[in-house]
Amino acid sequence: MVKPLYKVSFLNHGKVYELYARRVHSGSLWGFTEVADLVFDVHDGVVVDPTEERLRDEFADTRVLHLPMQCILRIEEVEKKGQSAIRDAGSGEKVVTPFPLPAKPR
Structure with missing residues (x-):
């Protein structure tokens, strides 16, 4: 049997985070979703998507996210994983962390 896969969209510091998870349920803390x-x-080697890499680094040691119900925008059960993203809450545009460029010589 295949485990369900959920796409969870939630607000965090003025941005919309879109993550994928295998388990989502009402938490033991009142008003929170786990x-x-x-x-x-x-991906080994070359980083294909810097946003995915940033999210993986940010949540690397996270066992369970306890999200307040009022910050959750949507939870979808999906067939396959799409691209995780961080979007601007106002415009919906993807927030892309630019690749660091070397400093200009003075």
């Missing part, structure tokens, strides 16, 4: 078993693409 999101566990986060799913990220695993």
Whole structure:
């Protein structure tokens, strides 16, 4: 049997985070939803998506996210994993962390 996969969209510091997880349920803390078993693409070598890499680093040691119900925008059960993202809450545009460039010589 295949475990269900959920796409969870929630507000965090003025941005909309879109993550994928295997477990989502009402938490033991009143008013919170537990999101566990986060799913990220695993790529060795070249980083294909810097946003996915940033999210994986940010949530690397997270066992369970306890999200306040009022910050959750949507929870979808999906067939396959899409791209995790961080979007601007106002415009919906993806927030892309630019690749660091070397400093200009003076």
